[in-house]
Amino acid sequence: MSNLHSHQPRWTFRISRQRLWALYAAFTLLLLTGLTWLLVRFLAAEPETLAPWQAWSMKLHGAAALIVMFLLGMIWSAHIRHAWIRRHNRLAGGLFGAVIVLLVASGYGLYYFNGEGLRSLTEWLHWLCGVAIGGLFWVHLAAGRRSVAGRK
Structure with missing residues (x-):
């Protein structure tokens, strides 16, 4: 009886170092910009003075979200799909x-x-x-x- 995993190398699910660091950076930017927006919204004593921070954090947050979706698409078949199947x-x-x-x-x-x-x-x-x-x-x-x- 053949083993389903025998023809696949162990590192099939691993993400390349460059893509991994790109994901880490993009997710970090996404989290930081989202938290910045929330902090300004809920903790600012004078929201109108911090409105530029809120606007810029929203713009960077949207850009980071697009980058994260792109990177997740890049790792779909090599990491997500193969790991799920196995x-x-x-x-x-x-x-x-x-x-x-x-x-x-x-x-x-x-x-x-x-x-x-x-x-x-x-x-x-x-x-x-x-x-x-x-x-x-x-x-x-x-x-x-x-x-x-x-x-x-």
């Missing part, structure tokens, strides 16, 4: 991916949805998922490393 790190990766989908959908909604209720709900969903994604990323990374260590 049932590696599915729980952490699936949760991470689901929150990414919610972030993309709610980001779209923030740009296009009208109506106070729907807009407010979309904002809160985006903020909660945005804050949660940092922790989910580290959970996914740690689970993947434990899985690799366990197979050696």
Whole structure:
């Protein structure tokens, strides 16, 4: 009986160092710009004086989001698809991916949805998922490393 994994090298799921650092940088920029926007919105005593910070953080946040989506597309077949098919790190990766989908959908909604209720709900969903994604990323990374260590 042949082993499904026997013809695949162990490093199939690994992301190149350059792409990994690009993902780290883009996700960091995304998180920092989102947190900057939230801090200015909720903690500023005089929001009108900090409005330029809020506007620039939003512009950088949108650019970083496009870069992250591009990079995630780049690693789709080499990392995400292959790991999913081989049932590696599915729980952490699936949760991470689901929150990414919610972030993309709610980001779209923030740009296009009208109506106070729907807009407010979309904002809160985006903020909660945005804050949660940092922790989910580290959970996914740690689970993947434990899985690799366990197979050696």
